[in-house]
Amino acid sequence: MGRAPCCDKANVKKGPWSPEEDTKLKSYIEQHGTGGNWIALPQKIGLKRCGKSCRLRWLNYLRPNIKHGGFSEEEDNIICSLYISIGSRWSIIAAQLPGRTDNDIKNYWNTRLKKKLLGKQRKDQQHTRRGSKQVTKRDIINQDSAAAVTYWPELPQPMHVPPPPPPPPLPFPIQGGQSFNDHASLRRLLTKLGGRFSDDVIVPSVVQPNNQYCFENNISTTTTTTFDDVSMQNGFTAEFGEMVVSCNNPMRVDEGMMYGFYGTTSSSESAATWSDLIGPFIYPPPPMAAGFHGWEEEEPLMPLST
DNA sequence: AAGGCCATCAACCGCACACTT
DNA sequence: AAAGTGTGCGGTTGATGGCCT
Structure with a gap:
């Protein structure tokens, strides 16, 4: 009963x-x-x-003293830090933000803050490129839905976010340092959001056709190569052996940096391994497409402030 | 101009916990 | 100790408005 x-x-x-x-x-x-x-x-x-x-x-x-909307950067940082520490315990997070309700914070996180962070990462990523195809918000959404996983490049440098004021003491201990302005914290957060980093990836021994894969490369050449320079307007396809790999999010490749990106394999019975794929895919670059005259001015993907 | 899609947010729902009997 | 009940919490839904095609 x-x-x-x-x-x-x-x-x-x-x-x-x-x-x-x-x-x-x-x-x-x-x-x-x-x-x-x-x-x-x-x-x-x-x-x-x-x-x-x-x-x-x-x-x-x-009830009195309720604040709606208009979350400050400081509040964003507190929410992110606590989310890393304790997850979606909105009532505890709300207790650290006077005037905010758990419902408000939950909605804000799910509808804006999470996307803002993802957008920030991608914007950072885009800014490492020399120039870029004009990418719209819708392009990103479509690209996301096509990708099996979100795959983040190694962060080139920490975000510079002013430290939040000390919040009231929490009713429990928090593990580890909880500042949000360092690479490790940001990485933990993005991982929690479903992002993956190159050293998280389990390399498949055999690449299956028509599957989404993540690729990685540690650029060690003395030359800086950009996919933007070499790719076609809608990404590009590289062929080596029987394997064809299309890359739908070309990015700049800087010397000495570890990068990850995703793409789709489109043939065959090839048993190319991960490492087989990497080298030829990145360097040397495929030829520029006929009729391609360079990139349009970049449009910001996501607003970084509310 | 209209329909479809998407983002936002208020509100609901179900579950778990705490408290009382 | 067990059952009953109220409260709190987090996930989800639905209404609405704005944007895009």
Whole structure:
């Protein structure tokens, strides 16, 4: 036998709250408090609402000193740091940000902050290129959905983010250093978000046709080569032996840097290994496509500030 | 201009925990 | 100790508005 429902579902109103309902709830709580019983509260004040709904409305919207929107860079950093440490424990994160609710932070994280961080990484990545094809937000979305995994290049340098002010003490110890302005922290966060780095990848012994793969290369030549210089407007296809590999996100390759990117194999019974693929793919570059006259001015992928 | 798609956010739902009896 | 109940939390959904084609 399951537990009894908290209210009569057939006789409670659902959906957005009206100003009248807000006024009723707010004025009652301001005068009498919640009375320690949310379930009984709506009946007391004549609201056809579930007690849980009243509680949520009060906590997330009606109670004093609630802030909505306009998250600052400092707040972003605190949220990111705590997310790295404790994951999606929004109520604890909210407790570190006065005036913020767990619901607000959760929504902000899921809809903006996560994407902002991903965008920041990709923008950093793009800025390492000499020039680039004009890439729209939609291109990135399409590219994401086509890729089996998100694969991040090794970060060339730490992000320079001002350290957040010390938050109130947490009710539990946090493992490790929690600043967000270092490579390791950022890397942990991106990994948590589904990103992968070159040294995380388990190299397949045999490359299967028509599969998405991540590729990597540690550039050790004395020449700086860019895919932008050499690739076609829609990426390019490199052929070696029986294997054809198409790269859909060409990027600049700088000397001495470890890079990762993803692509799709499109033939055959070849048993080329990971390392077989890498060298010819990157260097020497394939010839420039006929009719290609260079890259358009880059459009920013994502706004970095709200 | 219109329809489709996408981002955002308020609100709901179900589960787990805490507290009481 | 066990059962019942209220509360808190996190994941998910649905409505809405704006943008894009």
